[in-house]
Amino acid sequence: MFVGHKKRIVCMWFPRLASDRALKVRPVDGPFALTLSQHNTDRIYCLNHQAEALGLHRGMSFADARAFCPSLISQPARPDLDARFLTALRRWATRYCPWVGVDGEDGLVLDISGSAHLFGGEAGLLEDMRARAERARMGVRLGLAETRGAAWALAHYGQTTGEINGLPVAALRLEPTTITALQRLGLRSIGDLAVTARAPLARRFGAGLLHRLDQAMGRMPEPINPDPEPPHYAVRLTFPEPIGILSDVMAAIARLLAALCAKLHDQDAGARKLVLTLRRVDRGSQQVELRLASAMRDPARILPLFDRGVAEVDAGFGIDVMRLEAVIVEPMLACQIGTQTHQPDRLNDLITRIGTRIELENVQRFLPADSHIPERSFTIACAAFSDPAQDWPGHLISHRPRPIRLFGPEPITAQGPQPPQRFRWRRMLMTTGRATGPERIAPEWWLQDDTWRSGLRDYWKIDTREGRRLWLFYTPQNPGWFVHGEFA
Structure with missing residues (x-):
């Protein structure tokens, strides 16, 4: 038995x-x-x-x-x-x-x-x-x-082993309000609680109090549920004979990627950063790091992105072990099954390819910002870690266009609130052909900005006879004209 x-x-x-x-x-x-x-x-x-x-x-x-x-x-x-x-x-x-x-x-x-x-x-x-x-x-x-509740009580109230009857009722993992109410009734220890009639306790404090008491006394089970180990996104390949030819290394990477992407697919995840470790027969090792512009788990898309890094590896007398690990992983929604074939995200692949040369942080995009100030109406974000804007604020659409080039205000010699007929800008004499405006923009008073301390600005779009299309503004509170940008 x-x-x-x-x-x-x-x-x-x-x-x-x-x-x-x-x-x-x-x-x-x-x-x-x-x-x-x-x-x-x-x-x-x-x-x-x-x-x-x-x-x-x-x-x-x-x-x-x-x-x-x-x-x-x-x-x-x-x-x-x-x-x-x-x-x-x-x-x-x-x-x-x-x-x-x-x-x-x-x-x-x-x-x-x-x-x-x-x-x-x-x-x-x-x-x-x-x-x-x-x-x-x-x-x-x-x-x-012998029980989880009793072990918790002994650890938190100064005893390693022994009976729990003499411990305070707080050792039962109760709510503070319940503990205070029990103490006011004179029930200060677990032993006091154990010999008290259960029905009045249940009516006054609910089933939770007796539930904790029974767990500590072993009358009700309390299982221990270990947390599952997080998935390990790494694969390894050992060669019977060392390899060193680029085509052989890329073929090995393809095998590693197939196994790794299968793991990622099972977990509905995608890799954002991959590290390839190549160990040589002389026990030296080299690493190739690949940072991706978006979460990926398609081996066919990822494999060509390793070309540049692997080409720079010194294989020495040969490589006998290769290890590929996804060190940064993100959740990735499952693709809907349908009749249409999934098209690779070419933009993200392009960003990744450029990022391998100049670092991903240096590939940037413009995004709209909630401000009517021209200099603050956009932000510059890393393209790999931001989504393209689907819509821009209304003050930036066609009926109020903004210049393609925006630079610091450059003063010109002119007088009066109306656009000048002739003015000199950057040592060039300009003649106004058509003027569109004004568009009055007020400063955001709640922000400290030295360039807008002069107050209001009246913006004009000026088409010059010389072919330049400029964006000028006039400051009525401190009369003066400035060129702020140029249209295409």
């Missing part, structure tokens, strides 16, 4: 996970705290031992904390980095057992049933956890019990 292992759960709580992570990157000798803006107020998010010893605590106003401790060193909190760090700790904890899950924002829960003997028993396993956390300069508190 097979006898199963008794359920044993370990809770690892890192009470200062955020500050420990930050101090691992940049150690500080003295009181330290991370701050986070909440409701337009900077508050203490996490702090180290020295700061706690001075009476500071989480949720405290940062201004009050600085008043209590002028020597407090602080930096902004990064919850996103804390989450990534906790994920890395979860992967590390799989050394103890395969069933490891994330518990809140600063804890892990492990099902060590049947694996403690690998570390000399439960005491040896817990000691190994403490020693490794201490070497990593991470504060940790451990709880070991």
Whole structure:
């Protein structure tokens, strides 16, 4: 007859996970705290031992904390980095057992049933956890019990093992309002709650209270669901004989791309950055980096984009291992199945090809901006990381055209509010043939702009007899004429 292992759960709580992570990157000798803006107020998010010893605590106003401790060193909190760090700790904890899950924002829960003997028993396993956390300069508190709820209670309220009846009701992971109400009724410990009639508790506090109590006592199961490992977008190819001819390398890349793009397709994702590593027989290696203008997973489109980078590789005495990895991946919507054949995005392919020569950031496009000021009516964005504009604001369409060339205002000699019949611009004498306007543009008073401090501008489109089509403006509050642009 097979006898199963008794359920044993370990809770690892890192009470200062955020500050420990930050101090691992940049150690500080003295009181330290991370701050986070909440409701337009900077508050203490996490702090180290020295700061706690001075009476500071989480949720405290940062201004009050600085008043209590002028020597407090602080930096902004990064919850996103804390989450990534906790994920890395979860992967590390799989050394103890395969069933490891994330518990809140600063804890892990492990099902060590049947694996403690690998570390000399439960005491040896817990000691190994403490020693490794201490070497990593991470504060940790451990709880070991037969249920997840009991392990959490022991870790958060100062006991590693033992009974939970003497622990406060807050150890049941209840809402603060429920905890306060129970304490007012004189139910201060889990033991007090366990011997109280269940029906009145359910009527007053709902089923959630009894649900948490039953989980801690083992009367209701609470599974541990490990997070799935994120997909790994990398493929590798080893050759029995070294290769060095360009055509052979490109053929190998085609095989790698087919396997990698199949993985991307299964995950409804596309690659934005690919790194090809080529290892030579002398153990040296070279990398070819390819940044794409849009998420792609079509091997036929990606393969030609490697031509330039691979051509510059020094194969030496030959390449025996090639590895291709998608280091930046984005979600990619599945294409609708229909009768029409999908056409490759030629513009994105062109941007990628140019970007491999001059860097993607240097391939730019114009986008409309919400401003009637000519200089601010557009922005310049990286073409690879922005979508083309589908429509431009009304003041830029044909009935109010803008010049194709816009430059800084250049003064000309003229008087009066009406366009001059003759004027000199850039050492050229111009004669006005037709004048269209005026279009009055007021400055955006809420912005500081030295070039528009003169006030209103009356713009005119001037067709000169010499063939130049200029954009002039007149400033009525400080009389003067300027050339601001030129039409095609």
